[in-house]
Amino acid sequence: MLVLGLETTCDETSAAVVRRHEDGRGEILSNVVLSQVSAHAEYGGVVPEIAARAHVEALDGIVAQAMAEARIGFSHLNAVAAAAGPGLIGGVIVGLTTAKAIALAAGKPLVAVNHLEAHALSPRLVGKLGFPYCLLLVSGGHTQIVAVLDVDRFERLGTTIDDAVGEAFDKVGKMLSLPYPGGPRVEAAASRGNPRRFAFPRPMLGRHEPDFSLSGLKTAVRLAAEAIAPLSETDVADLCASFQAAVVEVIEDRLRMGLRLFGSRFGKPKGLVIAGGVGANKAIRAALDRIAAENALRLLMPPASLCTDNGAIIAWAGAERLALGMTDDLDCPPRARWPLGLPLKIEATEP
Ligand code: ATP
Ligand code: MG
Numbered sequence: 001m002l003v004l005g006l007e008t009t010c011d012e013t014s015a016a017v018v019r020r021h022e023d024g025r026g027e028i029l030s031n032v033v034l035s036q037v038s039a040h041a042e043y044g045g046v047v048p049e050i051a052a053r054a055h056v057e058a059l060d061g062i063v064a065q066a067m068a069e070a071r072i073g074f075s076h077l078n079a080v081a082a083a084a085g086p087g088l089i090g091g092v093i094v095g096l097t098t099a100k101a102i103a104l105a106a107g108k109p110l111v112a113v114n115h116l117e118a119h120a121l122s123p124r125l126v127g128k129l130g131f132p133y134c135l136l137l138v139s140g141g142h143t144q145i146v147a148v149l150d151v152d153r154f155e156r157l158g159t160t161i162d163d164a165v166g167e168a169f170d171k172v173g174k175m176l177s178l179p180y181p182g183g184p185r186v187e188a189a190a191s192r193g194n195p196r197r198f199a200f201p202r203p204m205l206g207r208h209e210p211d212f213s214l215s216g217l218k219t220a221v222r223l224a225a226e227a228i229a230p231l232s233e234t235d236v237a238d239l240c241a242s243f244q245a246a247v248v249e250v251i252e253d254r255l256r257m258g259l260r261l262f263g264s265r266f267g268k269p270k271g272l273v274i275a276g277g278v279g280a281n282k283a284i285r286a287a288l289d290r291i292a293a294e295n296a297l298r299l300l301m302p303p304a305s306l307c308t309d310n311g312a313i314i315a316w317a318g319a320e321r322l323a324l325g326m327t328d329d330l331d332c333p334p335r336a337r338w339p340l341g342l343p344l345k346i347e348a349t350e351p
């Protein structure tokens with residue numbers, strides 16, 4: 001089956017065509033991603049109104065390009081999928097409304113996809129992986145350890161009580177005057193620095209519940225930077241390396257606790273997977289390698305291009321749902337907040 005997927009929840013405008021083969025294998029026919037990073041760079045973060053307008057301007061052309069690269073017409077599609085949330089509501093409305101219009105005009109079913117569930121299901125697009133599996137979702141807006149039990153069944157085992165990991169990277173980048181977004185810049189600087197120069201805190205280490213807290217670590221980096229300012233290039237590299245080392249140690253510890261909880265509730269997972277933009281970080285990927293080896297778990301890490309926001313993971317989640325007969329009405333609502341595992345139409349109460 002062929003599914004067109006639209007992603008507009010944050011600052012990437014993306015459309016993709018994905019095929020789901022009879023045997024469950026996924027194939028990406030096109031995945032066009034337009035990043036708005038440069039439009040937001042001067043503000044040091046995503047500006048919702050600018051993002052929504054940029055999605056409006058770009059999406060039609062991106063869809064046309066994705067269809068052309070896949071060499072198909074709308075009549076060949078089996079469904080049109082869009083991320084219906086969670087995210088910046090202006091952008092979500094643009095993507096979902098466009099998908100509804102295409103679905104209506106082409107006479108195809110609509111699949112409203114939860115953006116977080118799309119991240120969670122992304123490893124099944126690139127490799128064979130059965131349920132249940134354990135997911136570390138680490139992005140700019142989210143940090144969660146999730147038990148993925150089925151296409152539409154998810155249990156959140158742990159989450160951050162303050163900043164997301166990507167958000168902490170971005171804020172550290174900003175306080176060290178690195179260009180936006182900070183994540184990749186902090187990683188690059190860290191590779192040249194001394195991870196032992198600053199003894200930053202490792203919040204939540206050893207706690208039983210596999211939750212995260214990163215704001216104290218972020219503050220510690222700021223205080224250390226202020227204490228030695230003006231910063232040399234070496235100072236910045238050492239701050240980044242010491243920060244990243246602390247994050248890696250926290251993630252390792254939290255994930256160990258998460259896996260223990262997973263085991264006690266759902267048995268041995270079929271695999272360990274990472275998703276979300278921070279999944280591009282090599283030190284964090286190496287940490288997952290160690291944990292997978294330690295627990296004799298199969299490790300699946302989608303390529304960095306599928307870890308950050310993109311239409312292919314939305315199309316894939318749409319195809320997975322369509323294969324189970326799950327489609328949505330044309331009056332389904334866009335959602336700014338939508339915890340994974342909950343149906344679209346039930347009022348969400350938690351972030
Ligand atoms: P969400 O998916 O939660 O709505 P988002 O759109 O910000 O949020 P993604 O696009 O998946 O998330 O990821 C972007 C985040 O990943 C940013 O915070 C960015 O700094 C971070 N990031 C990207 N590459 C790296 C890296 N190499 N190391 C650390 N962080 C990174
Ligand atoms: Mg993004």
Ligand code: FE
Pocket residue numbers: 115119139276277308309
């Ligand atoms: Fe995302």
